[in-house]
Amino acid sequence: MTTSDIRSDLKAFLDGEVAPERAREIQEAVQSQPDLRAEADFFTRLSRSLKAISASDVESRASAERLATRFERRGFLPFFRRYAWQLAAAAGILFVAVLVAPRPRSAYEQADAGRLITASPPPAGSAAVGGGKAESSLDATSAEGELAEGRTRMGSEVPPSVAGDFQLDRMVIRTAVLRVRVENVASAEKSVRKWVAGSNGFIEDEQSSRLDGSEPSTLFVVRVPEKLFDAALDYFQSLGVTADRSIDGQDVTSQIVDLEQRVKTLKAQEETYRNILRQARRVGEVLEVQDYLTRIRTEIESIEAQAKQLKSLARLSTITLTLQQRVGSEKPGEDPNWASEAWAKAVRSLGSVLQALATAIIYVFVTSPIWLPATLILWFVVRRLKR
Amino acid sequence: MDPLEQRAASGDLEAMGEIVRRHYGDVYRFLLNRMPLLDAEDATQETFLIAGKRLRSFRWDSTMKTWLFGIAINVARNRSRKRENPLPNVSDVECPDPTDGLIAAGVLKGALSKLSSEHREVVLLHEMDGLNYEECAQVLGVPAGTVKSRLHHAFRRLRELIEPGVTAT
Numbered sequence: 001m002t003t004s005d006i007r008s009d010l011k012a013f014l015d016g017e018v019a020p021e022r023a024r025e026i027q028e029a030v031q032s033q034p035d036l037r038a039e040a041d042f043f044t045r046l047s048r049s050l051k052a053i054s055a056s057d058v059e060s061r062a063s064a065e066r067l068a069t070r071f072e073r074r075g076f077l078p079f080f081r082r083y084a085w086q087l088a089a090a091a092g093i094l095f096v097a098v099l100v101a102p103r104p105r106s107a108y109e110q111a112d113a114g115r116l117i118t119a120s121p122p123p124a125g126s127a128a129v130g131g132g133k134a135e136s137s138l139d140a141t142s143a144e145g146e147l148a149e150g151r152t153r154m155g156s157e158v159p160p161s162v163a164g165d166f167q168l169d170r171m172v173i174r175t176a177v178l179r180v181r182v183e184n185v186a187s188a189e190k191s192v193r194k195w196v197a198g199s200n201g202f203i204e205d206e207q208s209s210r211l212d213g214s215e216p217s218t219l220f221v222v223r224v225p226e227k228l229f230d231a232a233l234d235y236f237q238s239l240g241v242t243a244d245r246s247i248d249g250q251d252v253t254s255q256i257v258d259l260e261q262r263v264k265t266l267k268a269q270e271e272t273y274r275n276i277l278r279q280a281r282r283v284g285e286v287l288e289v290q291d292y293l294t295r296i297r298t299e300i301e302s303i304e305a306q307a308k309q310l311k312s313l314a315r316l317s318t319i320t321l322t323l324q325q326r327v328g329s330e331k332p333g334e335d336p337n338w339a340s341e342a343w344a345k346a347v348r349s350l351g352s353v354l355q356a357l358a359t360a361i362i363y364v365f366v367t368s369p370i371w372l373p374a375t376l377i378l379w380f381v382v383r384r385l386k387r
Numbered sequence: 388m389d390p391l392e393q394r395a396a397s398g399d400l401e402a403m404g405e406i407v408r409r410h411y412g413d414v415y416r417f418l419l420n421r422m423p424l425l426d427a428e429d430a431t432q433e434t435f436l437i438a439g440k441r442l443r444s445f446r447w448d449s450t451m452k453t454w455l456f457g458i459a460i461n462v463a464r465n466r467s468r469k470r471e472n473p474l475p476n477v478s479d480v481e482c483p484d485p486t487d488g489l490i491a492a493g494v495l496k497g498a499l500s501k502l503s504s505e506h507r508e509v510v511l512l513h514e515m516d517g518l519n520y521e522e523c524a525q526v527l528g529v530p531a532g533t534v535k536s537r538l539h540h541a542f543r544r545l546r547e548l549i550e551p552g553v554t555a556t
Contacts, residue, residue, distance in 0.1 A: 011539045015513070017520050042550065043542050047514055049490040054420055054515035064411030067432055068404035071439060 003029070006036060014043050086279075090272040097268065171310065173250040174229050174317040181326045182240035185216045188323045192220060195235055199228050201316065214341050217324040229317040236321050243324065252310045259307040263300055270296045392451050396442050403442065407435050410452055414459050420515045421463040430466055434459040449525040456516065456526045460508070490549060498548040506541035509534055 006029045012018045013026040030036045182188040196203055201224035208218045224232045233247075270293060277289040391409075394402035414434050419427040437458050445454055499507055512523045513534075520538075524531040 008536075008539055011542050012520075012535050015520070015538075017535065039546070042546050045488060046490060046495075046542060046545055046549070048488075049492075049495055050510065050514035051517075052489055053492045053495060054416070061412075063415070063428055063431070064408050067411065067435055068407040071400045071404040071407060071435075 003033065003036065006030075006033075007039070010036065010040060011043055014040060014047070086276065090275075094265070094268055094272070098265065170251065171253045171256055171314040172226075173252055173310070173313045174226060174248070175250075175319070176229070176233055176247045176317070177244065177320045178233065178236055178242065179244040179322040179324060180236060180240045181243050181324050183326060185211075185218055185323050185325045188239045189218050189220075191239060192222070192236065192321065192323070195232070196222055196224065199224050199232065201225060201228070201232075204318070214337065214344055215325050217322060220319075220321045220323070222319045222321055223316040224319065226315055226317050229319075232317075232319055236319065239323070240326070252314060256307055256310050256314075259303050259310070263303050263307070266296050266300045266303070270300070389451070392445075395451075396445050400439070403439055406438075406451065410455055411435070413452055414455050417456055417459050417516050418463055420511055421460075422466060426466060430459070430462050434462050437462070450522070453518070453522045453525045456512075456518070456522075457528070460526060494549060498545050501548055502541055502544060506537055506544060509537040510541045510545075513538055 006026055009018055009022065009026055010030075013023055013030075018026065030040050180188075193203065201222060203220055204223050205221035206218065208216070210216050222232070233245075237245075273289055273293050273296065277286065277293065280286045280289055391402050391405055395406045411431065415427060415431045418430045418434070421427075422430060434455060438455055441458070445451070449457075499510065502510065508527065509523055512518045512526060513520070518526065520531045520534045523534045527534070
């Protein structure tokens, strides 16, 4: 081994970074060669000198503590970072579930399916054109059925078989406002109560007025099962002469389906957060997840309440019925109380005239700051001119 | 595998706080050997903030300390580049007494500043930061043999600079 080889490993030898056998060789060479020994001595001295000027005893604990605390205070941040994969996976699963899950068929789709089976055959003329034509004829029938659907609820033009198909799972809030003039309000009230009780419905509100006067009337807000809506209208109208009638139908099927879908999604989210809660280790995380859970639960309950209310409204139709005693004006000759009716009308008219007069006086008084000075000036000017 | 380091590597910032307490002094001294006192504290904080962001990329083929030194060395290089007049890469701590056989600090600083950056860095890592060859290799990202070679040449060069007349052939 040459001196040059020894020399190249001398520093490593002094640092204890050579194999024992090699170390022995270098040791012998250093002892036997003065220049190598001098170099080794210098390297050792240089190494000691370098260590002596290194920053070895610098106080840094305070700074370390500050920085460590800074990290620890940021500890609340990485909640999402820590559970990023779990949250991303949960979101992905939810997304896929929403895409893949069988979508509830809307009432329209169900009705369409039923109609394709039960629809009557197309006219002979269109069948002669071919299969495509026949199909479009069916579509035309469907479209016509859809257009007529609203009228179905009104109990009119659409044939019963088609109407039956459309009623599949359909949720419609039906309301009617009815004003009926009856011979005797008290007996009509009894009839209404008896009919409503027999139909498993109920009277939601009742207000009577002028019971001691010439035109007593009673207002009922009646809830009857949806299937008996038309029968109820027929019966109430049979109590007297119908003065006003308006019927309305609001289809809430899609709204209910939408609400139920949202509840499903929120429940899936709730389950995900529950899983996260089970894994949470720190109080801060637990509280945070519980906060999310509370919010989701509140939203679920709110949506469920909305859906329940819509279903309830659809299940029980609402009829606002006003029973009004017939007045003599309809058949004056037959009313024995015409004189008292006339007196009452005259008194009411006088009241109206007096009220109008009082209103005019108030207006004149209130606006007097505007017109009074002008009038006075005018009066003064006219008087001077006359002199 | 240290459980604390494992927790820190998994993103637990409380564990990172403990890592700071454990290694701050080492990193601070490491940087103090390469820049002035005032800069070293900022650079140390910068090093740990970078480490906090890169914790997930920490591989277990080195110790946390050498990994932190690897970051610190880059911080020091970046700061050195930004300075108009790079300072000598040794600290301003009190100079040793020349009478105890040691080389005067001023002479050492002057000689170190004349080394190439590669040679100076390996001298600082090994002699002043106390890393062995393997650890130096990890910090610098070079083989241990290269560390050994650079150290040998650096010491030879320092001898030439400090004792010009007695340099061996």
